[in-house]
Amino acid sequence: MTKLHIFAGSVYGNAQHVAEEVHEMLSSDGVECELFSDPSIDDFTRADAILVITSTTGQGDIPPNLEFVHAELKDTFPLLTDKPFAVAALGDSSYDTFCGGGRHFQELLTELQAKPVTDMLEVDALETFEPEQMVKDWVADIKDKLI
Numbered sequence: 001m002t003k004l005h006i007f008a009g010s011v012y013g014n015a016q017h018v019a020e021e022v023h024e025m026l027s028s029d030g031v032e033c034e035l036f037s038d039p040s041i042d043d044f045t046r047a048d049a050i051l052v053i054t055s056t057t058g059q060g061d062i063p064p065n066l067e068f069v070h071a072e073l074k075d076t077f078p079l080l081t082d083k084p085f086a087v088a089a090l091g092d093s094s095y096d097t098f099c100g101g102g103r104h105f106q107e108l109l110t111e112l113q114a115k116p117v118t119d120m121l122e123v124d125a126l127e128t129f130e131p132e133q134m135v136k137d138w139v140a141d142i143k144d145k146l147i
């Protein structure tokens with residue numbers, strides 16, 4: 001059975017909460033999936049499919065809990081050829097660097113030759129008061145392409 005690894009990047013808990021809700025939804029649908037908040041490179045290379053749900057901090061930066069693994073993936077460059085992936089980015093459009101954290105992952109996973117199953121989802125805190133519902137609906141739509 002295909003195993004989906006979900007990676008949550010979060011500073012204040014919003015993206016973590018969204019990822020937990022998505023994990024719960026998929027698990028109750030019978031999807032084999034695991035949620036990582038402090039992942040290693042192996043957690044990316046071992047995945048059959050990858051879902052990143054991350055906020056943005058600083059000026060377009062990745063939250064500290066995913067920053068290290070992002071840098072390590074960039075340095076060691078393990079090819080993830082044809083692994084399906086999707087990225088949901090939580091951000092705030094009042095920043096010039098809107099959804100920069102998600103964008104960094106979208107770009108890196110593409111460089112590692114993983115296969116995007118859809119465009120990155122942008123969730124704007126100024127417009128969306130229930131990010132978990134928006135991301136869950138989006139995941140439900142793309143689920144069949146991901147796993």
Ligand SMILES: Cc1cc2nc3c(=O)[nH]c(=O)nc-3n(C[C@H](O)[C@H](O)[C@H](O)COP(=O)(O)O)c2cc1C
Nearest residue numbers: 010011012013014015055056058060091092098099
């Ligand atoms: C200090 C700080 C810096 C932020 N920088 C950005 C940014 O550069 N781009 C962006 O789109 N959102 C930015 N945001 C907005 C957060 O990404 C957004 O509020 C998100 O929902 C936070 O999720 P989290 O609780 O999982 O970290 C920033 C928020 C804070 C508090």
